[in-house]
Structures are given as C-alpha cells and as structure tokens.
Amino acid sequence: MFQRLREDINSVFDRDPAARNFLEVLTNYPGLHALLIHRLSHWLWRKNLKWLARSLSTFSRWLTGIEIHPGARIGRRFFIDHGMGVVIGETAEVGDDVTLYQGVTLGGTSWNKGKRHPTLADGVIVGAGAKILGPFTVGAGAKIGSNAVVTKEVPAGATVVGIPGKIVKRTEPDAAEVLEVDPERREAMRRKFGFDAYGISEDMPDPVARSIQAMLDHMHAVDERIERMCQTLRKVDASYRDGRLPELRDEDFADILDDADACAMPEKAPAAREAPATTKGDDGRGTNG
CATH class of the missing domain: 2.160.10.10 (Hexapeptide repeat proteins)
Structure with a gap:
C-alpha cells in the first residue's frame, strides 16, 4: 500500500x-x-x-x-x-x-x-x-x-x-508496402495545385491538410505506375504511342485559389473582386472606367 x-x-x-x-x-x-x-x-x-x-x-x-x-x-x-x-x-x-x-x-x-x-x-x-x-x-x-x-x-x-x-x-504506416514519394516532385505538384498546407509543419499537423497531402501523394504514385506501364508497352510494341494528358491550367484553379486567399487573408482580398473604378465623363455623369 x-x-x-x-x-x-x-x-x-x-x-x-x-x-x-x-x-x-x-x-x-x-x-x-x-x-x-x-x-x-x-x-x-x-x-x-x-x-x-x-x-x-x-x-x-x-x-x-x-x-x-x-x-x-x-x-x-x-x-x-x-x-x-x-x-x-x-x-x-x-x-x-x-x-x-x-x-x-x-x-x-x-x-x-x-x-x-x-x-x-x-x-x-x-x-x-x-x-x-x-x-x-x-x-x-x-x-x-x-x-x-x-x-x-x-x-x-x-x-x-x-x-x-x-x-x-502514426508510429508506423498501415500498409506493408509504402511507395516512396520524391520530395521535389511532391513540392512541384503542390505548387501546380496551389496547395501549401497553410504553412503548417509536421509538428503541428492539420487533418484537412494531411488529407489533401495524402491525395497528392497517391496521385504521384499513380502517375509513376502509369509511366512505367507506358515504358513497358513501348518495349513490347514499338508502334505504341503515348497520348498527351490534358494540361492543368492555372486559370482553371483561379477561382478556388482566390477563395482560399480570401479566407486566409480577408484583409487582402483579390483585386479582381473590387468594384470597378468610376470616373466622370464630359457630361458629368458617372461612367465605368
């Protein structure tokens, strides 16, 4: 006792x-x-x-x-x-x-x-x-x-x-086999999508940020496997030609990124959302721009 x-x-x-x-x-x-x-x-x-x-x-x-x-x-x-x-x-x-x-x-x-x-x-x-x-x-x-x-x-x-x-x-990953992700390619993909995990480090993880990061890692792994499959097909059939994937254009993500910026820094909303400047014409009436 x-x-x-x-x-x-x-x-x-x-x-x-x-x-x-x-x-x-x-x-x-x-x-x-x-x-x-x-x-x-x-x-x-x-x-x-x-x-x-x-x-x-x-x-x-x-x-x-x-x-x-x-x-x-x-x-x-x-x-x-x-x-x-x-x-x-x-x-x-x-x-x-x-x-x-x-x-x-x-x-x-x-x-x-x-x-x-x-x-x-x-x-x-x-x-x-x-x-x-x-x-x-x-x-x-x-x-x-x-x-x-x-x-x-x-x-x-x-x-x-x-x-x-x-x-x-986690102390250990769930899967027995985990694909290694190249940090440089991961960073390039993050920049392409405009995702920076809100500046949160591994020491202060955010569940949503970690979920998005997991999806990006998965996309990277799928891309690697497809590339290897195409290389194998070219070796088997010399006439095989790769098709071009659709490009990810920055303008396709502009609205999403603007909304994210507005939420993160409301005092610095995108300039595109400001009302157009108004000037006076010769007749004294207001006209746009």
Missing part, C-alpha cells in the same frame, strides 16, 4: 514541474486525492459494499471536482493534472503511466449493461477537454489532443485530434 502511495506521488513529480515538495503534493493536488479515494472505494466495490463505495466516490467528487466511478479499474502511476471536470465511467479501464488533464471524459454511448466505456493502454496522454466515448481501446503511447472527440479505436502510438477524432500521426 505504501509502495503504491509512493509511486503515485512520484508520478506527480515526474509529470508536473510545478510540484516542489512531498508535503505540497500530498496536500494540494486534487488529482492525487481523487486517485487515493478511488483506490479505497474500488476496494469496497470489489467487496460488494456498493453503496458505501458510491458514497465515498460522491464525497470525492464533492471534494475534488473529479468523478471516478468505483467500478473503474485504474493502473499504477496514474496522474490527473488540475483535474476539475474529469469523469471516468464504471467499466473504464486505465493502464499504467496514463496522464489525463482537466475536463476529460471516459464515457459510454450506450445504456446497455456490460462493457460500455473505453480502455486506455499504458502510457496514454489525454489532453484537456477530450472526450473518449465507447467500449474500444486506445493503444499504448497514444496521444489524444485537447477537445478531441474519439469514438473509435486508436492504434498504439497514434496522435488523434479534432471532432470527430482523426489520426494525424
């Missing part, structure tokens, strides 16, 4: 640089208080003392602002930072070394009995305000962005952001 207590307190020092000493952590961290009370209420729950366990859980909610159902299973070195508004449901399971921030909900989407809350594997980090809803697993080492709403399984090591939650980073 004392070993568990020492682990829980040390986890605060490991993940919160504001923690200064043992006494401060033990007396002023509501996340630690909620965890310690939950360990007792969960023990009572397993001993079939349901009412007493729920009453202790309610007291903990009143004291800390953190609601953990006594039936939830919490692993070792669990850390709730700040904590206000955290809700963990009855059938939720939390692994070791998991970190939650304020406003996180591990909830369900069904009123049926049985497993209806998520399972967080070891090392998961859940940002402030995130909602993880449903009886699925969030893989080891995954990160859930602030205010994300996650309703389906998350692979190990992935990063999920947005509403609904979208995977923006």
